[in-house]
Amino acid sequence: MSNLIVISYPDVATATAVRDRLLDLQRQNLITMEDVAVVERRRDGKIKMHQASNMAGMGAASGALWGGLIGLLFFMPLFGMALGAATGAAGGAMADIGVNDDFMRQVSERLEPGMAALFVLVVRSTPDKVIPEIKPFGGNVLQTSLSHEEEAQLREMVQGAV
Numbered sequence: 001m002s003n004l005i006v007i008s009y010p011d012v013a014t015a016t017a018v019r020d021r022l023l024d025l026q027r028q029n030l031i032t033m034e035d036v037a038v039v040e041r042r043r044d045g046k047i048k049m050h051q052a053s054n055m056a057g058m059g060a061a062s063g064a065l066w067g068g069l070i071g072l073l074f075f076m077p078l079f080g081m082a083l084g085a086a087t088g089a090a091g092g093a094m095a096d097i098g099v100n101d102d103f104m105r106q107v108s109e110r111l112e113p114g115m116a117a118l119f120v121l122v123v124r125s126t127p128d129k130v131i132p133e134i135k136p137f138g139g140n141v142l143q144t145s146l147s148h149e150e151e152a153q154l155r156e157m158v159q160g161a162v
Helices: 012-027 055-073 077-094 101-108 127-137 148-159
Strands: 003-009 031-041 047-051 116-125 140-144
Touching (some): 003 012, 012 116, 031 101, 101 116, 127 148, 140 148
Antiparallel strands (some): 003 116, 003 140, 031 047
C-alpha cells in the first residue's frame, strides 16, 4: 500500500530540488515512489503541474512499437506504427496513474501565489535515511495518509529545519 505525502515550499525551485533529491534516493534504493509531482501556484493564481512522467509520450512509443510489429504482419509497418503511436498517445494522455490530478489542483488552490507543493506517493522507504536528506529544505506538511504518530514525527522533522 502506498502513502501520500504533500509538503508545501515557498517556491517551485525548492520543491523541484526536493523532488530531484528524492529521485536520487530512489536510484539508491532508499525510497520507492509510485509517483512524484511538483505543483506550483503562479503569481497570477494559475496552477501549473510538473509531473515526473509523460504518459502520452510513453503511450506513443509503446503504441508505435506494437503498431509497427502488427503492421509487419500485413506488410504495412509504417501505417501500423503511425496508427499505433496515435492510439498509444491518446490512451496514455487519458491514463491517470499515481496521484489524481484533480486532487493536486484542489490542494494547490490553498497555496499562496508563488508557492509550490510536492506530492509524493511512497511505496516503501527508509525514513531514517530519507528524512535527513530532505530536512535542510524545510517545508510544511499539508497532508498525508500516514498514521497520526508517523505524520506528527514527519511534521516535527521537516518543520524543524532551518
